[in-house]
Amino acid sequence: MRASESMLQRGCWVTVWGCLAAVATATPPAEVIVDGVDQAIYTHLHQDLLYPYMGDNRGFGPEHDLARDNIFNEFSTMPHLAVELDPFQYNGNTYHNVLATQTGTDFPDDIYVVGAHFDSVNNPGADDNGTGTALVMEVARVLSQHRSSRTIIYAAFDREEQGLRGSAAFVADHTNDNIIAAFTADMIGHDSGPYAMNIYGSSLSTAYINGISDAISTYGQGLAPFLAGSASFSDHWSFESHGIPAFVVIERCFQCNPHYHTPNDAVDNPFFPDGDYLDYSMPSNLARAFVGLMVDEIGISLWHDNDDDADVDKADFAILQRCFGADPTGGCVAFDENRDGVIDVHDYDNYLDAYTGPGDEG
Ligand SMILES: [Zn+2]
Incomplete structure (x- = not known):
């Protein structure tokens, strides 16, 4: 329920790996x-x-x-x-x-x-x-x-x-x-x-x-x-x-x-x-x-798992790129792990720590 809600709010982000909303699976992270x-x-x-x-x-x-x-x-x-x-x-x-x-x-x-x-x-x-x-x-x-x-x-x-x-x-x-x-x-x-x-x-x-x-x-x-x-x-x-x-x-x-x-x-x-x-x-x-x-x-949800598919992978990196330097609201909030109000290199480092594999790069 939560995943599909946030997916709707986020829309379909087109990246070099394709349309994230389309490739993301609905696996709940529970x-x-x-x-x-x-x-x-x-x-x-x-x-x-x-x-x-x-x-x-x-x-x-x-x-x-x-x-x-x-x-x-x-x-x-x-x-x-x-x-x-x-x-x-x-x-x-x-x-x-x-x-x-x-x-x-x-x-x-x-x-x-x-x-x-x-x-x-x-x-x-x-x-x-x-x-x-x-x-x-x-x-x-x-x-x-x-x-x-x-x-x-x-x-x-x-x-x-x-x-x-x-x-x-x-x-x-x-x-x-x-x-x-x-x-x-x-x-x-x-x-x-x-x-x-x-x-x-x-x-x-x-x-x-x-x-x-x-x-x-x-x-x-x-x-x-x-x-x-x-x-x-x-x-x-x-x-x-x-x-x-x-x-x-x-x-x-x-x-x-x-x-x-x-x-x-x-x-x-x-x-x-x-x-x-x-x-x-x-x-x-x-x-x-x-x-x-x-x-x-x-x-x-998992930190950095912005598409809520229970993996932290390239699809999430694409969102991190989009969010880089942004105010951590809306679809970017999952990346501001250090809660400093900006998506920056520290959050990128945290993303690397959380990376679980290539996953759903589509
Ligand atoms: Zn007691």
Whole structure:
């Protein structure tokens, strides 16, 4: 849908390689972008940055601030993100949500949130909610490499366990902003039986609930969606209770996990001597579904892939030539990767880095 729209706006550009609109195929880039999700990297983000081992404490213990700062630093390594520690007050103390903003290239005032709480109940919180936090980082890692037409805020919320405090503060801070929807995850890594995910949300959020359900079926590699109805026990509720569509995804039978909110909610849970307390394929496949939903929903394409055919090739170079020196609007926006407002040699260098092969030179 998006590709054909932009193709119409762009018209048919005649170049030495022919008419681009005519030769470009209609392959959506979703699969290409979804395949960027990497279970090994997800596992690294979870295990090495979030202190999810026996004895760790991301509640009010020393690992809370260490994990928060790791999340901040990890977001800061990703391209195109503006990262901040966003303060709020709770119980007389200052805490921080970690926010990373990817500004939309076409509709920057339209904001989507991808979020999860990183705090725990004074335990390692490997499942609750290291797994959701790592999903947000992995989705950010993948999508920040591409061009988003609309703004995405990747959010690691604090103090969920004390009553959704961080997400509530975030919503209160953004009452004048156009938040379209919020997609959240909370406890997504312990496989209690069915290889499936519950999707919670009210009728307000039906379109997005159906969207993530379809995306899990399409991109989840065997993961099954289950529509679980409305719920008020996770951060999505801070949005829904203020009229903003939102959902939370939670493992199908989280009540079957006797270890959450205990000291054994840990990667090295002693009741799982084989080390399989968490099944990392579950959150990785859910991350694929989140990415797929975002690509299908909000208009995300490969940088430099101006004809949206999922290849960066000579056809795109022709557009780069046409756009060279131009104001990066309209059909040229995909090339201003360094966001300096002009298409120049730096963008040409970036194009060369992105080049995927000769492709559709027609
Ligand atoms: Zn939780």
